[in-house]
Amino acid sequence: MSEPTAPPPSFWTEPRGVRTWLATTDHKRIAILFFVGTALALMLGGTFALILRVELVVPDHGIVGAHAYDKLFTHHGIVMVWMFMIPAIPGVFGNFLVPLMIGANELAFPRLNRASFWVYATGACITLAALIGGGVDTGWTFYTPYSTTTPTAVAVVCVGVFVLGISSVMTGLNFIVTVHTRRAPSVPWMKLPLFVWTIYATSIILVLATPVLGLSLALVGADHVWHLGLFDPAAGGDPVLFQHLFWFYSHPAVYIMVLPAMGVVSEVVSTFAHNRPASYGGIVVATIGIALVGFFTWGHHMFVAGMSMFDTGMFGALSMFVAVFSAIKMFAWVITFYRGRVVLAAPVLYVFTFLFLFLFGGMTGVAVATSSLDVHWHDTYFIVAHFHFIMVGATLTAYLAALHYWFPKLTGRRYSEVWARRAAVAVALGFVGTFLPQFLLGNAGMPRRYYAYPEEWQWLHVASTCGAGLLALGLGTTLVYLGVALRRGPPSGDDPWQSRGFEWRTPSPPPAVAFSAPPVWERDAYSYEDEVP
Amino acid sequence: MISGRAHALRITVWLVVASEGLLFAGLFALYAGYRAEYPRGFAEGVGLAVGWLGGTNTLVLLTSSFAMAAAIQAGPRAARRWLVGVLGLGGVFLGLKGAEWAIHIGDGLVPGAHYAGPHTPGTALFVTLYYAMTGLHALHLVAGLAMVAWARRREDPAVTECVGIYWHFVDLVWVVLWPLFYLLS
Amino acid sequence: MDDLLRRALMLPPRASSAAAGLDHLHYVVLGCALAVALVLFGLLGWFVVRFRDRPGHARVRPGARSRRFEVGLAAVTLAVFVTLWIGGFAQLRAMRTPGPNALEVYVVAKQWMWSFVYPDGTAAEDELRVPVGQPVELLLTSRDVIHSFYVPAFRLKQDAVPGRMTSLAFTATEAGTYDILCAEYCGAGHSRMRGRVIALPAADYARWLVAHDAPDLARAGARLAHERGCLRCHDVRAVAPPLLGIYGRPVPLADGSTAIADAAYLTESLMDPAAKVHAGYAATMPSYLGQLSAADTAALVEYIREARP
Structure with a gap:
């Protein structure tokens, strides 16, 4: 880590030494550790994805064999879901900002927070150790009875993801207790920054849904080792019960990823529109609404698994409510720009990409929830493109928006705006270029997880791979100019965006102890009214 | 700042209870699904249970919950004594549970490939669930014992109260497990 | 117009009674998405240009926000989504209900092939023959892991789950040969688990049946x-x-x-x-x-x- 050259003492440098970093209980340092972890996971998962895309340039027999291909998409999913997307925004920006946004010096349980990072690291190592043992070929969804009968290292991965889940629960619990007990007197509930609300809602999902994931993976792992036959029809078990358990977590997990992303967007939109968010109350209600309704939509992953018409109808209808809550937010974000003072900069460019991906990802979600259309699209590239738009695209663009928006907060330095804009455009074009052809492939009927495909689809695969290349280029560029900025970027000042957010009311980067006394903030985090004559 | 540490602890313990509750809920859902599918196999499985051991254990845990409640009501000094009672009863429960497992394993009721129990469809699943659910419950009890020991050392009424909430939760889970595995034949 | 849209969206030819309705609903949903996108991004673009930060940009106080407007907007959105859902659900019901006198064919999936057995005992591998115009009900199961029976030209798909019997109803409308794909990941041969549906005119189908004259x-x-x-x-x-x-x-x-x-x-x-x-x-x-x-x-x-x- 670099040290600022003109250092007002900050959390980066005090106390000094690698050991103090490894043993740190400071939420800001833990955030940086999570950043390192999630960025490495993103690179690893991205590398797997690139190999997959290159493989798919030819209809059959490309650079890897069928079995290696199966393992690559499995580990791509596992790494991206559990090691990047779930911890990305809560682990990095949640940790860094929630205390600063509520006027606290620490989370409620600093040592629990430290443990959550090291548990995350342990879980990640165990999960990756499976690669040394030959990898897993089940797909990240671990569908039984394939997952309980395949001879690959299923049990190891189950243990690894189980441990990652423990880290999630610890993080979530810590945030909830922190928001309840550590708010400064001048931050009542309805003045919480919207980002804090989304982290709070996410934490509820983390605490309530993760145990069910842990349970289902523990059972799959145990079944794989001891042949319990819990989900194997040969022993009387029911494979569809596993799917219910799995999606009971894994559907809300989508909201674990996307809710914090929505929080980032709310903050960035308000700051760069220099305007109070349109309908703070609406956004809060929608946030909590998504978190709660999200628990009751898991069945829409199983419309063609042999579910009854009644269940199909209920799950489809409930899914529509999630769409309405999302639409409320979408409207609110756009209207926030109305009569504002709009400043265009890299973070807001990422937000535009987010809005695009979110709208089309969301509307394709509505399309799938109409249930009859899902019969054609289920398990095709259409679904792949849909969830990459809504879950990956939204999370990734919000992560990048957050990184660019709060980079000065984290480091006290500025990056090259020119390069940042170039990268933002490359990421946007790259992402859409990768997945737009996949929507069409899904329409044409290309099932997901196919190693070989009919030749008439090749041009779409080539287009998709080109998009992936551009996306990788954009992300690689980001890494370079942010790395340069970290060492040599000019000082940013405490509040380079003239934001009214609470987090900008401390020095950037913040000192190890941000508040010597509970802060008294008279104006709330979106008070741009004084700009209006 | 709102009343600080005690408040934080209380929220934490309720969150832990909710989280663990869903963990068990997943298993209860599995049990319900399979019981609906194999009513005979499950009834036969319940018939294999060592009824008096299950009943005794229920009494033991209920008594321990009573001791826990008394510990919370009592002053710090007396609480220490009540907590010893909780620890003892928890130990007795685990001992009996271990004995019960040993009896079952001796009868060939082991989950997985070496299962040698009745072949009514569903009974093997029942046995697997029996070990999974009572095993998970026993793990929670062990964690609970560790917490009780910690509360006893801390002598902090807030800590005792929170550990008590967790202990009652573990007790409550058993009160649900008991009919599922011993009574509903 | 219909055909042009279908080709532009890369949808395969239609060969079952369900296909046209599905495609049309697809267009409706896509149309809604594009309309919403046009309005929202149009507004966004206008706001960004009109209210961008520039010398001489004078700010105006945003109007008071109306709760009525917010609730109304949410209600309209919900109404649109619910309408779509009703359309889709009704369509699914119709698709799931087998027609009268449906021809029942047993489908057994295994790694990595499809076996079809007709009520008269005729059996075939990777090749399903059905008469055009007659309702067919497939009864699916699997011998190993989960597979999914998928015919893009029919717009139909159903998982084949071991230990369970699931069903899929359809009526072929166009004679021809169509791909059967496995849509649920089932191992290294997943992408090669393909078969064909051959939809025959009723007379040809009857002739084929007689030619086989299979015993019970x-x-x-x-x-x-x-x-x-x-x-x-x-x-x-x-x-x-x-x-x-x-x-x-x-x-x-x-x-x-x-x-x-x-x-x-x-x-x-x-x-x-x-x-x-x-x-x-x-x-x-x-x-x-x-x-x-x-x-x-x-x-x-x-x-x-x-x-x-």
Whole structure:
């Protein structure tokens, strides 16, 4: 880590030494550790994805064999879901900002927070150790009875993801207790920054849904080792019960990823529109609404698994409510720009990409929830493109928006705006270029997880791979100019965006102890009214 | 700042209870699904249970919950004594549970490939669930014992109260497990 | 217009009664998405240009926000989504309901092939023949892991789950040959688990049926069991387990575990008899791997299933 050259003492440098970093209980340092972890996971998962895309340039027999291909998409999913997307925004920006946004010096349980990072690291190592043992070929969804009968290292991965889940629960619990007990007197509930609300809602999902994931993976792992036959029809078990358990977590997990992303967007939109968010109350209600309704939509992953018409109808209808809550937010974000003072900069460019991906990802979600259309699209590239738009695209663009928006907060330095804009455009074009052809492939009927495909689809695969290349280029560029900025970027000042957010009311980067006394903030985090004559 | 540490602890313990509750809920859902599918196999499985051991254990845990409640009501000094009672009863429960497992394993009721129990469809699943659910419950009890020991050392009424909430939760889970595995034949 | 849209969206040709309705709903949803996108991004673009930060940009106080407007907007959105859902759900109901006098065909998936067995005992692998215009109901199951029966030209898909029977109803509308794909990941051969549906005009289909003139499946199995000498051992209790009434019952195995004598177990016992030996019997049975066709195997399994005491 670099040290600022003109250092007002900050959390980066005090106390000094690698050991103090490894043993740190400071939420800001833990955030940086999570950043390192999630960025490495993103690179690893991205590398797997690139190999997959290159493989798919030819209809059959490309650079890897069928079995290696199966393992690559499995580990791509596992790494991206559990090691990047779930911890990305809560682990990095949640940790860094929630205390600063509520006027606290620490989370409620600093040592629990430290443990959550090291548990995350342990879980990640165990999960990756499976690669040394030959990898897993089940797909990240671990569908039984394939997952309980395949001879690959299923049990190891189950243990690894189980441990990652423990880290999630610890993080979530810590945030909830922190928001309840550590708010400064001048931050009542309805003045919480919207980002804090989304982290709070996410934490509820983390605490309530993760145990069910842990349970289902523990059972799959145990079944794989001891042949319990819990989900194997040969022993009387029911494979569809596993799917219910799995999606009971894994559907809300989508909201674990996307809710914090929505929080980032709310903050960035308000700051760069220099305007109070349109309908703070609406956004809060929608946030909590998504978190709660999200628990009751898991069945829409199983419309063609042999579910009854009644269940199909209920799950489809409930899914529509999630769409309405999302639409409320979408409207609110756009209207926030109305009569504002709009400043265009890299973070807001990422937000535009987010809005695009979110709208089309969301509307394709509505399309799938109409249930009859899902019969054609289920398990095709259409679904792949849909969830990459809504879950990956939204999370990734919000992560990048957050990184660019709060980079000065984290480091006290500025990056090259020119390069940042170039990268933002490359990421946007790259992402859409990768997945737009996949929507069409899904329409044409290309099932997901196919190693070989009919030749008439090749041009779409080539287009998709080109998009992936551009996306990788954009992300690689980001890494370079942010790395340069970290060492040599000019000082940013405490509040380079003239934001009214609470987090900008401390020095950037913040000192190890941000508040010597509970802060008294008279104006709330979106008070741009004084700009209006 | 709102009343600080005690408040934080209380929220934490309720969150832990909710989280663990869903963990068990997943298993209860599995049990319900399979019981609906194999009513005979499950009834036969319940018939294999060592009824008096299950009943005794229920009494033991209920008594321990009573001791826990008394510990919370009592002053710090007396609480220490009540907590010893909780620890003892928890130990007795685990001992009996271990004995019960040993009896079952001796009868060939082991989950997985070496299962040698009745072949009514569903009974093997029942046995697997029996070990999974009572095993998970026993793990929670062990964690609970560790917490009780910690509360006893801390002598902090807030800590005792929170550990008590967790202990009652573990007790409550058993009160649900008991009919599922011993009574509903 | 319809055809142009279909091609632009890369949708395959339509060959079932469900396909056109699905495509049209698809257009409606896509149209809604594009309309919303146009309005929202139009507004966004206008706001960004009109209110961008520039010298001389004078800010105006945003109007008071109306709760009525917010709730109304949410209600309209909900109404649109619910309408779409009703359309889709009604369509799904219609798709799931088999037509009158549906031709029932059993589909057994396994790694990595599809077997089809007709009610008259005709069996085929990777090739399903159906008459155009007659409702068909497929009854699907799997012998190993989950597969999914998918015909893009029919816009239809249904998982084949081991240990369960699921069903899929359709009526082919255009004669032709269409791909069957496996849509649920099932291992290294997943992408090669392909078959064909051949939709024949009714007259051609009838001619094909007659040409096959297949015997009843269970009866064929009985004859086969007799010819192959299965019953020489399996009738005498001391040598091999009797087949009478074994189907669906738990079988105690030599290693102490149990297996259910379902199609999967019986097939395995034919192909790899040493894998799961019935407790109390010697492992003397030879393997029939490569000696029995899939149709023969299905016939034998069907025979055992029918052989009730």
